[in-house]
Amino acid sequence: MRFVLSLLALLLIAGPAAAQERAPLVLAAASMQEALTDAADAWTKAGHERPRLSFAASSALARQIAAGGRADLFISADSDWMDDVAKRGLVVAGTRAVLVRNQLVVVSRPGLPRVVATKGAALGKLLGGGALAMADPDSVPAGKYGREALTRLGAWNVVAPRVVRAENVRAALALVERGAAPYGIVYATDARAATGVQVAGVFPPRSHAPIVYPIARLTAGESAAAEGFRRFLLSRAGQAILARRGFSTR
Structure with a gap:
């Protein structure tokens, strides 16, 4: 019995830690390759687990999410595809924000x-x-x-x-x-x-309609670090990194 209790205690301790160590998976519009890679580099240098980045057309990524694909963050190149994902109940409430703009x-x-x-x-x-x-x-x-x-x-x-x-x-x-x-x-x-x-x-x-890139956490996400990386991208330091690649942050 004592062994079982000790094992349960270890699992309870290791569970959150393991989740925290899991690198967030970010699905992002193809146009964000260089900018988001720069941001991931800075995040990693600060001592965090490097985010896993996957780039494709926003439409393809949104369909992947709708089909049950697991990811922690979604960055779309327009509001329509983020709306589509949100209407399906796949976006964590209160985490959607405009990340950058483009021309x-x-x-x-x-x-x-x-x-x-x-x-x-x-x-x-x-x-x-x-x-x-x-x-x-x-x-x-x-x-x-x-x-x-x-x-x-x-x-x-x-x-x-x-x-x-x-x-x-x-x-x-x-x-x-x-x-x-x-x-x-x-x-x-x-x-x-x-x-x-x-x-x-x-x-x-x-x-044309304003070119905005919304970011949001996904309900299927499993990484406890996803919210920290989302906040970093929206922070002054993160926005400065994205701006260096030509994105507008206003």
Whole structure:
């Protein structure tokens, strides 16, 4: 009996400690790769277990969560996919917050004409017979923002036949980097992280919904350290790290 009681006591002590030591799993929009890696590096240097980071299109991550995939934190590139997860009861109440904001730009290979005006057929004329790389506008946030902006500016019907749909914004950027598409629509932070591309134009902020990245803890999470990392990302120190990669923290 004494042995059993001692074993139970050890389990009670080890249980919370084991949970605390488990590194949080973070599912994040593909556009956050460099910024979130920097933040994870800083968190680890401060003596914490390194967070596990998984990047993909917000749409794919939200579907993964809805299908029962276990993770501790979700960072979406738009509010819609976070809303979808929240409506399913998979977000911990009171933990959702806006982490960062972004801009939408047109990128191209160096030397190609810049997009002086994105209204009407201007972009269509530049494309000629070439392709316009975008994240899938039916589901991926970057593509949805892009289609909304082009529609409001009266250019979507002109460029739609030229659109090459990519699984996420980084895949769209890669098409331009490799020369498979002369132009592409990505976030400003993606353009900043890329090599061999130039910003050919910037979409007016009012041409699309504000680009916000919400963060929240997930109910399926098992890491006691997840809340600490979430708070760190939202802290002044964490926000400064993300801002260095071009994200707006206002």
